[in-house]
Amino acid sequence: xxxxxxxxxxxxxxxxxxxxxxxxxxxxxxxxxxxxxxxxxxxxxxxxxxxxxxxxxxxxxxxxxxxxxxxxxxxxxxxxxxxxxxxxxxxxxxxxxxxxxxxxxxxxxxxx
Amino acid sequence: xxxxxxxxxxxxxxxxxxxxxxxxxxxxxxxxxxxxxxxxxxxxxxxxxxxxxxxxxxxxxxxxxxxxxxxxxxxxxxxxxxxxxxxxxxxxxxxxxxxxxxxxxxxxxxxxxx
Numbered sequence: 043x044x045x046x047x048x049x050x051x052x053x054x055x056x057x058x059x060x061x062x063x064x065x066x067x068x069x070x071x072x073x074x075x076x077x078x079x080x081x082x083x084x085x086x087x088x089x090x091x092x093x094x095x096x097x098x099x100x101x102x103x104x105x106x107x108x109x110x111x112x113x114x115x116x117x118x119x120x121x122x123x124x125x126x127x128x129x130x131x132x133x134x135x136x137x138x139x140x141x142x143x144x145x146x147x148x149x150x151x152x153x154x
Numbered sequence: 155x156x157x158x159x160x161x162x163x164x165x166x167x168x169x170x171x172x173x174x175x176x177x178x179x180x181x182x183x184x185x186x187x188x189x190x191x192x193x194x195x196x197x198x199x200x201x202x203x204x205x206x207x208x209x210x211x212x213x214x215x216x217x218x219x220x221x222x223x224x225x226x227x228x229x230x231x232x233x234x235x236x237x238x239x240x241x242x243x244x245x246x247x248x249x250x251x252x253x254x255x256x257x258x259x260x261x262x263x264x265x266x267x268x
Contacts (some may be wrong), residue, residue, distance in 0.1 A: 050194070073254070074253055080195075083261075085208075085246075085259030085262050086197070086259045088256045088257075088258070091256055120169075120214045129195055131197065135253045135255075136253070141202055141210055142194070142257055143199070146195075146196060147196070
């Protein structure tokens with residue numbers, strides 16, 4: 043299930059389940075969105091991105107959905123594996139602005 | 155080969171000291187960044203440089219001084235370290251610095267100020 047802990051929202055799933063991580067963004071001018079994965083002791087690693095002219099994009103085992111009407115982004119991970127355990131961040135980039143603004147992060151815990 | 159490398163990995167120091175963190179990227183990118191990640195994992199942009207020129211300075215205290223000797227390097231010097239500077243600092247790079255670009259991150263420098 044999903045819970046909000048003291049620091050990070052945490053999603054706990056069983057191996058093989060599908061995971062959905064959600065993100066609400068604030069800037070309606072944002073036109074580029076990215077999901078990053080950060081494992082313990084490492085830097086954020088690119089997973090998948092999507093531009094605002096799309097509402098869905100698929101990668102290997104991952105799908106990003108974008109709903110601009112409600113400013114919501116989600117990351118779906120199919121057949122979640124223990125190696126998927128990490129903190130996941132969404133990030134947005136407004137038009138004409140060259141840096142990414144990161145969301146709060148969600149910790150995904152996958153148990154065997 | 156590591157694309158974005160930063161040193162040191164860990165830095166433990168006393169309040170009031172001056173320290174530097176180095177960053178190098180071998181991706182041929184034009185733009186480099188420093189991000190700070192606090193204890194709650196929140197990532198916040200500090201600076202960005204495009205081809206050695208400062209582009210973004212996000213209300214960071216002037217004790218923090220980035221220096222870019224060439225477009226492959228962006229170092230971060232911190233004067234008079236304070237307890238609140240304790241965090242993980244990430245260097246990153248992107249191809250041209252325009253929007254709609256993904257950033258490539260280093261593995262971070264964990265700074266602990268005692």
